[in-house]
Amino acid sequence: MPLNVNLRHLEAHSLKLEGELSLAELDIQTLDEVIRLKLPLRYQLEVEKTEGGLLVSGKLALPITCDCVRCLETFDYQVVLDPWVLDLPFEGEEAVVVNNDCVDLTPYLREDILLGFPQHPLCDPECGGLLAGPEGKGRRAESANASPGSESAWAELNKLKF
Numbered sequence: 001m002p003l004n005v006n007l008r009h010l011e012a013h014s015l016k017l018e019g020e021l022s023l024a025e026l027d028i029q030t031l032d033e034v035i036r037l038k039l040p041l042r043y044q045l046e047v048e049k050t051e052g053g054l055l056v057s058g059k060l061a062l063p064i065t066c067d068c069v070r071c072l073e074t075f076d077y078q079v080v081l082d083p084w085v086l087d088l089p090f091e092g093e094e095a096v097v098v099n100n101d102c103v104d105l106t107p108y109l110r111e112d113i114l115l116g117f118p119q120h121p122l123c124d125p126e127c128g129g130l131l132a133g134p135e136g137k138g139r140r141a142e143s144a145n146a147s148p149g150s151e152s153a154w155a156e157l158n159k160l161k162f
């Protein structure tokens, strides 16, 4: 179900909406191959009818899977917009599209959640990447770095330990 709000239901009082928007409905095209979507977007919203439009407020959360751009490690990330506030006027250039008394909020969710995507996903702000020294992400650096140089560095370290 797309996220539709029936304006007639808003005449008397505001509306609380809570649920999930499937990926098929959300239909986000991530050109960025380091970001993958698997789970639906969760929303918790309150919609009010104001003088000249709709006021939507609440929060959005979308779990995504990213590849760290430095070390290529896959990690889970949560795009959260909280608070998310949306002002939808009935008139003017930015006027909202009303269809049979209904407004589809889906395009707005799609547009705004995309803005919350990490530009350069990092597993950790301090991630040293593939070239991290032995004191960094040790095991991973070892397996990812097949160059003889780093292997001997590890051998040196092991000698120190024992």
Ligand SMILES: [Zn+2]
Pocket: 068, 069, 070, 071, 072, 073, 122, 123, 124, 127, 128, 129
């Ligand atoms: Zn990383």
